[in-house]
Structures are given as C-alpha cells and as structure tokens.
Amino acid sequence: MGAGLYFFLSKALKTVQFAGLADVSISEDIPVEGEITVPVGSHSPEDDFSTLDEPVKDTIMRDLKAVGKKFVHVMYPKKSSALLRDWDLWGPLVLCVSLALMLQGGAADSKDDGGPQFAEVFVIIWFGAVVITLNSKLLGGTISFFQSLCVLGYCVLPLTVAMLVCRLVLLAGAGTVSFIIRLIVVVAMFAWSTLASTAFLADSQPPNRKALVVYPIFLFYFVISWMILTFTPQ
Amino acid sequence: MSAPAAGGGRSGAAADWGGFEDNMQGGGSAVIDMENMDDTSGSSFEDMGEMHQRMKEEEEDEAEGEAGAAEEEDGEFLGMKGLRGQLGRQVADQMWQVGKRQASRAFSLYANIDILRPYFDVEPVQVRARLLESMIPVKMINFPQKIAGELYGPLMLVFTLVAILLHGMKTSDTIIREGTLMGTAIGTCFGYWLGVSSFMYFLAYLCNAQITMVQMLSLLGYGLFGHCITLFVTYNIHFHSLFYIFWLGVGGLSTLRMVAVLVSRTVGHTQRLILCGTLAALHMLFLLYLHFAYHKVVEGILDTLEGPNMPPFQRVARDIPVVSNAVLNTTAKAVALTL
Numbered sequence: 001m002g003a004g005l006y007f008f009l010s011k012a013l014k015t016v017q018f019a020g021l022a023d024v025s026i027s028e029d030i031p032v033e034g035e036i037t038v039p040v041g042s043h044s045p046e047d048d049f050s051t052l053d054e055p056v057k058d059t060i061m062r063d064l065k066a067v068g069k070k071f072v073h074v075m076y077p078k079k080s081s082a083l084l085r086d087w088d089l090w091g092p093l094v095l096c097v098s099l100a101l102m103l104q105g106g107a108a109d110s111k112d113d114g115g116p117q118f119a120e121v122f123v124i125i126w127f128g129a130v131v132i133t134l135n136s137k138l139l140g141g142t143i144s145f146f147q148s149l150c151v152l153g154y155c156v157l158p159l160t161v162a163m164l165v166c167r168l169v170l171l172a173g174a175g176t177v178s179f180i181i182r183l184i185v186v187v188a189m190f191a192w193s194t195l196a197s198t199a200f201l202a203d204s205q206p207p208n209r210k211a212l213v214v215y216p217i218f219l220f221y222f223v224i225s226w227m228i229l230t231f232t233p234q
Numbered sequence: 235m236s237a238p239a240a241g242g243g244r245s246g247a248a249a250d251w252g253g254f255e256d257n258m259q260g261g262g263s264a265v266i267d268m269e270n271m272d273d274t275s276g277s278s279f280e281d282m283g284e285m286h287q288r289m290k291e292e293e294e295d296e297a298e299g300e301a302g303a304a305e306e307e308d309g310e311f312l313g314m315k316g317l318r319g320q321l322g323r324q325v326a327d328q329m330w331q332v333g334k335r336q337a338s339r340a341f342s343l344y345a346n347i348d349i350l351r352p353y354f355d356v357e358p359v360q361v362r363a364r365l366l367e368s369m370i371p372v373k374m375i376n377f378p379q380k381i382a383g384e385l386y387g388p389l390m391l392v393f394t395l396v397a398i399l400l401h402g403m404k405t406s407d408t409i410i411r412e413g414t415l416m417g418t419a420i421g422t423c424f425g426y427w428l429g430v431s432s433f434m435y436f437l438a439y440l441c442n443a444q445i446t447m448v449q450m451l452s453l454l455g456y457g458l459f460g461h462c463i464t465l466f467v468t469y470n471i472h473f474h475s476l477f478y479i480f481w482l483g484v485g486g487l488s489t490l491r492m493v494a495v496l497v498s499r500t501v502g503h504t505q506r507l508i509l510c511g512t513l514a515a516l517h518m519l520f521l522l523y524l525h526f527a528y529h530k531v532v533e534g535i536l537d538t539l540e541g542p543n544m545p546p547f548q549r550v551a552r553d554i555p556v557v558s559n560a561v562l563n564t565t566a567k568a569v570a571l572t573l
Contacts, residue, residue, distance in 0.1 A: 120416050138354040211358040212386065219393055226400060
C-alpha cells in the first residue's frame with residue numbers, strides 16, 4: 001500500500017513540476033550554442049599524487065607562506081576571511097612555544113624552573129583558547145572549533161612581539177622608566193590583540209551578543225599580558 | 235490511473251526506489267521486499283509481484299556489472315558472478331554501517347555540548363541586570379524567589395576572580411614560582427564554585443529546599459561578584475580597615491541576597507538555619523581567606539626589620555595558610571634579631 005502511494009505521489013509531483021514549463025519556447029532564429037560534453041573535473045587524483053611527489057622544500061615553503069600571510073592579516077586586521085577559510089595551527093604552535101620559552105627565566109628558585117613554567121604558559125594558552133571557543137559556540141556562534149582556535153592563536157602574535165620588546169628593554173635596565181615603557185608597549189599590544197581577534201570572531205555571532213563573546217577574549221589576553229608585564233628575569 | 239502510465243511511472247519509481255533502498259539496507263532484495271510488502275490491501279497483488287520481479291532484474295544487472303568490472307577473466311558461471319557481486323555489496327554495506335555508527339557516536343559526543351546550550355542563552359542586558367541584582371537582598375521571603383538557571387555569568391565571574399587573584403599575587407611583589415600561582419588560582423576559584431555548590435545542593439536536598447543544581451551553581455556564581463569587587467579594590471589599596479569595611483559591606487550584601495533567596499525556598503526554621511548559616515559562613519570565610527592568603531602579609535615584618543640582612547626565607551610562596559605564616563614571621567623575627 002505504501003508502494004502504491006509512493007508511485008501515485010511521484011507521478012503527481014512530476015506533473016506539477018513540468019506544468020510551469022509548458023509555455024516556454026525558444027525562437028528558432030536565435031542559434032543555441034554550447035558544448036555538450038561535461039567538463040571532467042577529475043584532476044584531483046593527479047593533484048594528490050603531485051603533492052606527494054613534489055620536493056619537501058616546496059611543501060615547507062608553501063606552508064610557511066600560508067603562515068606568513070596569516071601573520072600579515074593579524075598585524076593589519078581587515079575583514080578578510082583568509083584566516084578563517086584555510087585555518088592551520090602551525091602559527092599558533094610556533095607563537096605559543098616562543099612565548100613560553102621567553103617567559104621561562106622569571107623564577108627566583110632556579111632549582112626547578114623551566115618545567116612547570118613552560119607547561120603553565122602552554123596550558124593557559126591552549127586551555128583558554130578552548131574555553132573561549134566553547135563559549136562562543138554555546139552562545140550560538142557559526143564559526144567552527146578549529147577556525148576559532150586558529151584565530152585566537154594567531155592573535156597572540158602582537159603579545160609575542162611585546163614580550164620580545166620587554167626582554168630587550170629589561171636587558172638595558174629594570175628601573176621605573178623601563179617599567180613605564182614596558183607598560184605602554186604591553187597595553188598597546190594587548191589592545192591590538194583583542195581588537196584583531198574581535199574583528200575576526202565577533203562577526204560570527206548574533207549582533208546583540210558580541211559583548212558576551214568579547215569579554216572572555218579580553219580576559220584571556222589580559223592574563224597573558226599580565227604574565228608578560230610582570231616578567232622579571234633572574 | 236491508467237495501466238501504461240502506471241507502468242511507466244512505476245518503473246521509473248522502482249528504479250529510484252531500488253537505489254534508495256541500496257543506501258538504506260544491505261543484504262538481498264528478498265529481505266527488503268518482504269519487509270515492505272506488509273499490507274497488500276491498497277494495491278493489487280500482481281503489481282507487487284511485477285515490482286518485485288523488476289527489482290530483482292535490476293539487481294542482477296547491477297551485480298553483473300560490478301562483478302564484470304572487478305574480474306574479467308572469471309566469466310564462466312553467471313550464477314557465481316552474481317553471488318560474488320552480492321557478497322561484495324554486502325561487505326561494502328557493512329563497512330558503511332560501521333562507518334555510520336562511528337560517525338553517529340562521534341556526533342552524539344559533540345551533541346553533549348548542546349546539553350549546555352540552553353544555559354548560555356542570555357543577552358548582555360540580562361547579565362548586567364543579574365549582576366546588579368546579586369547585590370540587592372530581596373525582602374519577600376514568604377514565597378519562592380525566582381533563580382535564573384544560567385551559567386554564562388557565573389563562569390565569567392569565576393574566570394574574572396582567577397584573573398584578579400593573579401593580579402593580587404603579582405602585586406605582592408614577591409618572586410614566586412609562576413606554576414604554583416596559576417594552578418593555585420584556578421584550582422581555588424573553581425574548587426570553591428563547584429565544591430561549595432555541590433555541598434550546598436546536598437544540604438538543600440537534606441533540608442528539603444526547592445533548588446536544582448544549576449540554580450545553585452548560578453546563585454553561588456553570581457554571589458562571587460561581591461568577592462570580585464572587594465578583592466579588586468583591596469588588592470590595589472592596601473588598608474586593612476578598608477578591607478574589613480568591604481568585607482562586611484559588599485560581602486555581606488551578596489551573602490544576604492543568597493541567604494534570602496534560599497530562605498524563601500525552604501520550609502521550617504531548623505532547615506533554614508542550617509542552610510543559611512552554612513552558606514553565610516562559607517561565603518564570608520572564603521573572602522577572608524582570599525584576602526589574607528594571597529596578599530602582602532609580610533608588611534609588618536618588613537617594617538621592623540630593615541637593612542641588608544633581611545632573612546631570605548621571608549619571601550616564600552604565598553599559598554600557605556595564615557597560621558603557619560604567623561609562625562614563620564615570629565621565627566623570622568627571632569633569627570633576624572640574632573644576626
């Protein structure tokens with residue numbers, strides 16, 4: 001009985017579909033041109049083989065160029081979707097590792113430094129990024145998990161630059177002047193990071209909830225900036 | 235429904251249906267037909283038989299095509315080729331089933347996030363209103379007060395408290411291992427929020443109070459707003475008297491609000507007393523602990539002992555309780571005086 005109903009319905013639907021096209025006509029004096037062959041899009045198997053066969057240098061250079069392009073996008077945050085479309089986590093990894101390495105020498109007890117500090121910075125950055133991503137997804141965001149991680153990781157770049165500057169300034173001395181310089185630099189870079197990541201992430205939220213998503217990002221970069229500002233080498 | 239039109243429509247639809255069923259179920263066509271031929275009252279039996287025959291023919295064509303494409307040498311027995319094609323298709327179908335099951339399991343794992351989604355459905359205006367309300371004790375305790383079961387505000391407040399604690403530990407200007415700092419701050423704040431909420435929920439269950447776990451989490455989380463304000467102010471302005479004023483004033487207000495809401499939802503004097511006494515004690519003592527454990531405690535020592543022979547072990551990790559700190563201070567004084 002179900003089969004009979006299905007047949008009847010399909011026949012009825014077909015007649016309805018074709019009913020509107022009954023009065024379409026093509027005048028005979030306009031020549032209709034075109035190709036009858038369907039373009040074959042089967043180059044992908046050859047492409048896969050060709051990326052396997054290419055020299056390693058090409059692969060690395062291509063990846064490095066992609067990472068470099070994203071760095072440029074972070075430093076000049078326009079509303080482009082390049083960061084979101086081809087996400088990758090190489091850049092965030094490099095930035096996180098370099099920031100953790102630079103933050104390492106700031107402990108007084110030099111008997112067991114290095115280990116916990118590197119791990120702490122690493123865990124803070126990745127755990128914080130995961131929490132912000134989950135929060136933005138729970139608030140109804142349309143961005144995917146790894147895209148968000150990618151953006152948050154890449155926007156640590158200004159803070160890494162600030163850390164570098166702070167270390168150089170601390171080489172010169174550790175007085176009040178150097179503290180003021182470091183404060184200005186870190187605050188500026190913190191604002192830059194927050195604005196850059198907001199420019200990418202807030203677009204994927206419903207418009208009245210942008211503040212709810214921006215606040216944890218603000219906290220996250222605040223904590224990292226705080227760690228950078230209060231870093232004193234021993 | 236004339237016969238030729240029906241036949242034409244049916245053959246097209248049968249082809250569609252055959253493909254559709256291939257995606258749905260594996261196995262031989264006989265099983266499929268028997269499942270779908272449950273009621274023959276709507277259409278005639280001959281139609282069913284014809285459809286069955288048509289599908290079987292199509293399937294044999296498909297099996298033939300597959301087997302022919304796979305092996306071209308073994309073309310002796312049509313029966314064998316049909317069987318091999320059938321087997322291959324069953325294996326493929328089983329692989330599809332396993333893959334689908336794994337994918338659906340992974341999806342249900344993702345969907346666990348969706349369990350939390352209704353608790354994050356807030357607007358910024360609502361969050362702001364609730365933050366301000368958390369400092370205003372309610373007056374009507376005779377009928378149950380409404381508690382919003384929302385988790386965004388409490389979660390953000392806990393993270394803010396962690397950030398403020400970090401700031402307080404750093405401005406103590408003491409060189410501490412950073413690893414202990416961050417882990418301690420996160421552990422303390424989250425431990426308090428989750429642990430005390432669970433404990434209060436358990437007590438509420440014992441005392442027959444009408445509150446759910448999410449509501450308890452939300453209530454306690456918003457109660458941390460007072461803590462955040464107090465600590466933010468007193469970590470920057472180091473007067474003990476100012477801290478006590480804030481402790482009683484701001485901390486007291488947020489505690490009063492939580493207590494009033496709980497009282498409105500509990501019946502019976504003893505139960506009310508137990509619940510509210512416990513909550514008030516824990517909340518106020520937590521603020522006291524946060525101030526004294528993560529703050530400049532050695533002010534007194536540094537005032538009296540000056541000069542280069544300052545005992546180095548004064549600068550110890552801040553996450554030791556107040557009692558042992560006092561012992562340490564007196565020992566430091568004694569040692570410094572003998573040097």
